[in-house]
Amino acid sequence: MAEQQFEDMEAFLRVAKYTLVKFTDMNSEMKEEAMDICITAVEKYPNDAEKCTQMIKDQMDKKFGAPWHVVVGKGFSYEITYEVSSWQAAAMDDSMPFQSGGIKEVVYENTYITDPEGYGPNTKFERHKVQAVLKQVLKERIEKQKYDPVKGAQISKQLSDDLREKVKALGYDRYKLVIQVTVGQKQGQAMRIISRCLWDTQSDNFASEYYENESMYCVCQVYGLYYE
């Protein structure tokens, strides 16, 4: 009886030698392609899991964009977080069970919040707070400096990076920031800085500060634009 069963099993396997897909939420095109790739890989490297996984991953990355995670083996357990419509677990009888899942970019769910206040108090770009921060940083940096053409370039770059970090630290998560710093030598020339913006007046704002000492002056503007 056992032998008969065994024969049947073999025969069954030979006939129905295709992958058993345990779970997938890919669309059918992706699924078919993924299955083809996996079958080819497993048949090519029946005993070498490493080469097999490498091949599957390369092909999936090329076809559907990085990154993909591929697991091939004879016995394992897993816990994976994945982006919807890109997961497939399949078993190929008799050789190697495998599964491949794709963790692509994070998909954001709709929060249904349309303005910054919806995220809680203190999330709207507050001009006076930003201005206070700007004033303090400018004062610290520029107070003792003398204008120097080489240093000037460095100072302006460093200042803009520092200011960006400080404004970010104020915690305006939903805001994109643009910070512009202008450093100039005082030589009796006249200059004017003007800006115009096309944005949503209710949620976007800007702050600007000006600092001068005997040999140089510095103007900086910070624009905060709300991003949904």
Added chain:
Amino acid sequence: MEAQDPSVEEAAFVADDVSNIIKESVDAVLQNQQYSEAKVSQWTSSCLEHCIKRLTALNKPFKYVVTCIIVQKNGAGLHTAASCWWDSTTDGSRTVRWENKSMYCICTVFGLAI
């Protein structure tokens, strides 16, 4: 696979169109002018108005910030730097430097996707 909206494909910041717009706006207002304290504010405003009008005519889903710096030519040194916290795949900026015999004009446009 869903079809992509044509508007989504065009959403990246196209720097070349923008720099043309800026150059033309600045030229139109400042060409052949001498630096004059009284007129400067008028010039900068009209420069920026031009820029913004033409940027909106592009009809892209972007918020814009346009800055214009006009400095008198005096041998003084000037440095400008900008640092931004945005999404580099969709947002961008463009700076155009323009000069004549009496002044420099530096105009920057930042475009941020909505």
